[in-house]
Amino acid sequence: MVKYNNSTSHRGHNAIVPGASGCGLKEHEVAQKIHDKFRAATKAVDATDNVGRTANDNLYNIVRKMNAVGVSFHVSHHLNAFNGTANGFEVWYYAGNTQAKKLAEEICAAVCKVTGWVNRGAKATTSLYVIRASTGSAILIEWGFVDSQKDMDIMANKMDEAVNAALEVMGYKSTSTGGNNTVAKAKYATDKGWYEVIKAGSRGYEPVFDDKERKSEKVTRFPLGTRVYFHEFIKVNGTPVARTSMGYMTANLDYVKKVK
Structure with missing residues (x-):
């Protein structure tokens, strides 16, 4: 080889x-x-x-x-x-x-x-x-x-x-022992209610979009700690997206958590 x-x-x-x-x-x-x-x-x-x-x-x-x-x-x-x-x-x-x-x-x-x-x-x-x-x-x-x-x-x-x-x-062997993949399947919010942004994106905020496909970004931005109400969840290509009063945003629980 x-x-x-x-x-x-x-x-x-x-x-x-x-x-x-x-x-x-x-x-x-x-x-x-x-x-x-x-x-x-x-x-x-x-x-x-x-x-x-x-x-x-x-x-x-x-x-x-x-x-x-x-x-x-x-x-x-x-x-x-x-x-x-x-x-x-x-x-x-x-x-x-x-x-x-x-x-x-x-x-x-x-x-x-x-x-x-x-x-x-x-x-x-x-x-x-x-x-x-x-x-x-x-x-x-x-x-x-x-x-x-x-x-x-x-x-x-x-x-x-x-x-x-x-x-x-390429002629190498991985040093990984296997069975410990590091990309976990994302989990998404499913319940209506108030959520808090717990992880800001690479630009320091979570963006909000006009459209559910999240291609048209709005001026509105949600920095870390922002609380926002999720009215419903819409699946786009199998991925849940949250609808807020300001627009559409991620429902990924790595980025938001429900406020109790």
Whole structure:
């Protein structure tokens, strides 16, 4: 078996530029858990950026760290998002790099076999910055769609199996003992009444939206400690959303608790 020299690993985005979100989860937080598992097994250099304040700064800082180690093999961890129903697993590589293409194809096959994820396949690119601008070879793994409940149920139940499968393709063994997946399935409020915001989002508040799909954010914001009345709960792509007098917001009990 070929052992790929995985010299760097990173999760995309950060708390300032958090990336995608859905199903009560944030892309950079889930990707961090996967990245930690990769580094534990590979001892790869951490190329994650925690300080970039714009998408461009974030990408630049990541690639700078990747290239600081010289010609290497790099792994970038992300999650997709689209419309709440798109789903599946895919791996990006630089077009024309036959070694990276082979690895991407084998990771897709192995991970999807053990998880049941839809195999969206190995995808060639010349435009993704972390792949195009990095020295050596790089792959960018999209670990499912964060706004797909189907995909995040797989993530919650089979994270270790998924990561182990990718690591084994690369010639490594995970240091995880298995059976202790770190992404718990989100729990949601179901009772009408007063709730308090107990966890503010990455911007320091929980947003409120005009529409139940939560695509049109309002000026209204709920900082930590805000109390708000939940009038009803509406499921959007399988995920409960709370209707308040101000608009729609998360019903995820990681972010709100009922006031007794």
